Amino acid sequence: MDSSVTVGFEVKSPSAQPIQPMTTLASRISAPARLVARIVRLVREHFRDFLINATHTGFISLSSAPSIRRRFYSIVILAHSIEKGLSLPTPKKAFGKEKMRALLTLVQSYDRSFSAFPLEMAYGAINAYLDFHRDDKPADPFISELANFVATTAIFEGIRPTGGVKIYSGIEQKPNGDIPQFALFLRSRSSCRNFKQEPVSAQEIVKIIETAQAAPSQCNRQSSRAHLYQAREQIIRLLKLQSGASGFADQVPNLFVVTSDVTAWSGPGQRNQCYVDGALFAQSLLLACHAYNIAACPLNLAIDNRKEARIKDAAAIPPHERLIMMIAFGRPAEDRLRYAMSPRLPVGETLVLHP
Numbered sequence: 001m002d003s004s005v006t007v008g009f010e011v012k013s014p015s016a017q018p019i020q021p022m023t024t025l026a027s028r029i030s031a032p033a034r035l036v037a038r039i040v041r042l043v044r045e046h047f048r049d050f051l052i053n054a055t056h057t058g059f060i061s062l063s064s065a066p067s068i069r070r071r072f073y074s075i076v077i078l079a080h081s082i083e084k085g086l087s088l089p090t091p092k093k094a095f096g097k098e099k100m101r102a103l104l105t106l107v108q109s110y111d112r113s114f115s116a117f118p119l120e121m122a123y124g125a126i127n128a129y130l131d132f133h134r135d136d137k138p139a140d141p142f143i144s145e146l147a148n149f150v151a152t153t154a155i156f157e158g159i160r161p162t163g164g165v166k167i168y169s170g171i172e173q174k175p176n177g178d179i180p181q182f183a184l185f186l187r188s189r190s191s192c193r194n195f196k197q198e199p200v201s202a203q204e205i206v207k208i209i210e211t212a213q214a215a216p217s218q219c220n221r222q223s224s225r226a227h228l229y230q231a232r233e234q235i236i237r238l239l240k241l242q243s244g245a246s247g248f249a250d251q252v253p254n255l256f257v258v259t260s261d262v263t264a265w266s267g268p269g270q271r272n273q274c275y276v277d278g279a280l281f282a283q284s285l286l287l288a289c290h291a292y293n294i295a296a297c298p299l300n301l302a303i304d305n306r307k308e309a310r311i312k313d314a315a316a317i318p319p320h321e322r323l324i325m326m327i328a329f330g331r332p333a334e335d336r337l338r339y340a341m342s343p344r345l346p347v348g349e350t351l352v353l354h355p
Contacts, residue, residue: 086338124341166190239299252330
């Protein structure tokens, strides 16, 4: 019996009818009242989420605080878009001019005393972009403009370039032996955008999923799902809706769509936990692919609800699952490929020490 229900008893003489429970007015309204209270709590928490996003993200930005943090991330995002373009199988000449111009504008107004990291990444990406066009005859005027910017702009003085592209051919070995083999394995994963045009076998898929299932899950809910697609037309259709894999979408031979079942969660305090569990599973899925020498590339699903509904409909994913990310995967097209450098922040900017 629900402990919140109050029940009263009316005592009658032995000759009367059997004693019947009498439900009070308070108990009759308790269930709908509890429902209203839960709705209010849920709306309140989502409204607070809205205020945090409106105040601190770059979409609305109601905050009067300095925008240096937003400029930091804008430079990183634009520099990485250049890296990704250079890592494609056949990059177009002079690609991404508008993004490059936006990047140049941002670096000129950036305060390097906040952190040198985005300038280092941008400098490396710009140098790699210039190297890609080094032998072009005749040179695109934009390339000449970019080279002149690098040569004459003081913002890069004393900056060490870290971004760009790298040639990757498996797990890198460290001769000094200071780094454990598994740590090398973790550090060696990179996102591949150039695959052999062949499906990964069902046996390999099963091994990858079994390995990924070792991911931690809150209270062992295991709400994550990996939807597999290997039909080319279906993959192209889904990636077109995702709209973040331009340049290699038609060459993806295998695709996971990672989701999380919201039925596993309850209450306003757990409103974001499906994404936490789903992200942990997705990371394990990427590492499981890496362990079986299957290259992979995570593809974000930063989309609105309308786009999510369209993707679910096209992918035959039920409405009670939330989309986490897509993962393009397959065997790398070559033994040695260009990968985005994707430099990492200095440990001192990631680790926050508290007294």
